[in-house]
Amino acid sequence: MTAPLFSVRRLGHANLFVSDYMRAKDFYVNVVGFEEAYRQPDNRASFISNGNTYHDFGLTDVTSKYAPPNQAPGLNHFAFEMENEVELVAGYQRALSSGFKFKATLDHDCARALYSSDPDGNEVEIYADVVRDWRAIKTGIIIKEKPKWVPGVTIEPEAESLYPGDFEYRRVPDAVFHAKRTTHVALVADDYEAMFDFYLRVPGLHVATGGRQADITLFRGNIGIGDFTLIRQQNGMKPGLHHVGIETFSEAELRQSLKSAGEAGIAIERIVDHPSRYAVTIKDPDGIQLQFYANRDWPLDSLSGVDAADRPYLL
Ligand SMILES: [Fe+2]
Structure with a gap:
């Protein structure tokens, strides 16, 4: 490669x-x-x-x-x-x-x-x-034209690593679920092999579990814990977005959220209770699937023993 x-x-x-x-x-x-x-x-x-x-x-x-x-x-x-x-x-x-x-x-x-x-x-x-x-730049209402940018030409590239470092997570106290951060996107592939090769070659992701011959692969970035899931299309699944994965603060809180969701009349698409992760999937108002999860013994090293229908909802 x-x-x-x-x-x-x-x-x-x-x-x-x-x-x-x-x-x-x-x-x-x-x-x-x-x-x-x-x-x-x-x-x-x-x-x-x-x-x-x-x-x-x-x-x-x-x-x-x-x-x-x-x-x-x-x-x-x-x-x-x-x-x-x-x-x-x-x-x-x-x-x-x-x-x-x-x-x-x-x-x-x-x-x-x-x-x-x-x-x-x-x-x-x-x-x-x-x-x-x-937050000093991106706050409130923003109406602004984007400056013209030719990579490496119009402005000297910044050499310092400037992603968020030390900060305290915020919370919405009265929300049903308690998202900590978005961690992964799961896609159903039309051309699984071409997609597999692309995500290795272009962003440079690493295989965490699965492979080119598998029905599902979990990829990770250099520091990620599972950043991208590729699902081989089968059983009438539509190619494209399967879900977005959202880490929660704790399993105890996620279980409490599940109760609150029931009381609020929010439909639960699927719950996967696995030694590696507890995962709850719901739909947003447009039918887009959102997976809330809390990790247990993660990363998982094998998908053996996971029901095939549950796999896309676990990773
Ligand atoms: Fe973006």
């Missing part, structure tokens, strides 16, 4: 297309348990985080100026974090010289980001934080 183009640390965020971004914002605050960090009314998008990154989710309205015509709710893109901008730009230049194509390059003020498509057409972002205190 040729050397990877990038060497990502971990998943940073998922950006979803939603049918009503303010309704989605209310759900992700009051049910999922993330604070709204900032909002872009001109883009019709809300960004939520408890501190792990400058947004754990972007909630982009299907009528946003960034949405294609007739966009349905679902995955917009998901993003992997790099060590710093110097490494991001080096990967960008390696990619260009190998003939790899990007869809866009964007400067978000606190981070700079590259966008490309995987073999199934899912949009993948690779970015680096360029400001230590993102």
